Amino acid sequence: MSNRIDPLGEAGLQFYSKVSASISHEIKNSLAVINESAGYLEDVTLMAKKGMNVDMDRLQSLAETMLKQVQRTNAIIKNMNRLAHSLDDPESQIDLNALLELMINLSERTTVTRGFKVFAALSDTAVTITTHPFFLENLIWLILDFAMNVTGDAKNIELKPAKAEPGATISFTGLEKLTQSEFNIFLTQRVHLMLAALNCTLQADENKGMITLNLPENITQPAS
């Protein structure tokens, strides 16, 4: 069965499915807040019709809550849309700052549920490369999933993009329990195929508790 399935395609579908499940969960949570707020408004309207006093401040806070949830859902859908469009072109010029921001947003529910905090130390200037955005997002997702097993007690992971000559790097730090042997186990055939497709390399540094992804300036050229 597995011989008939393209491993990269399968990995991509699994990634997309997990993100979709997480997004649908988030949207349902937001809808639940709106639903209760609207329900409460209905309750107090009925009470007001019966001549009971209505707390206007509470009504205002309900309106604010609903507006906030609409903004939250809009942001979730925007991120979903950005992920969907990352499959449009096999090669496109991207800013790693924006891509990492997207990945942190997309993975937030998963990482927070597992008790982790993932944040990005974004660069002041654009870190631009030409790559396959979807494969890169998929690879970052896999690295984050692995990283959560090897962090220290603080459970913090920092992602940092940087320019390198001639390409760019993304470092994952806070991995205090990282060992070379565990890293080798992470480097499955699927990960190797993804690295080859992106023409990039991945290194682990036990002493620094860091994984570094070395990306070429252009996917058609090897990473330095």
Next chain:
Amino acid sequence: MRLLLVDDEKEFVATLAERLSLRGIEADWVTSAKDAEKIIKTEHYDLVLLDVKMPQVGGRELKKIIEKKIPGIKTIYLTGHGSEEDYQAGSAEAEYYLMKPININDLIEKINDALGKK
């Protein structure tokens, strides 16, 4: 009848508690498993409404902790949208497994039904 609602969505759980209170149902709420563990040390509840997916300690794990303190307590699970596997496991463990958003009248019916099973 006294309920404890546990959900990390503060605005959801607080408003739901208010709406239950308007219907004569006493409901306290907290937003984490940690706070739930704290409150059950001093308060008694007949039923807990637990969000399945919460940071660090989810509803299914919290149910086991609460049951040790309040044996026989009834549970209703709530979730945004779980997997089929979650649904099967959750339905077997709790009185009911409800999907958000919920209809308050349906919820009250389930609460009454769960407590009537006692």
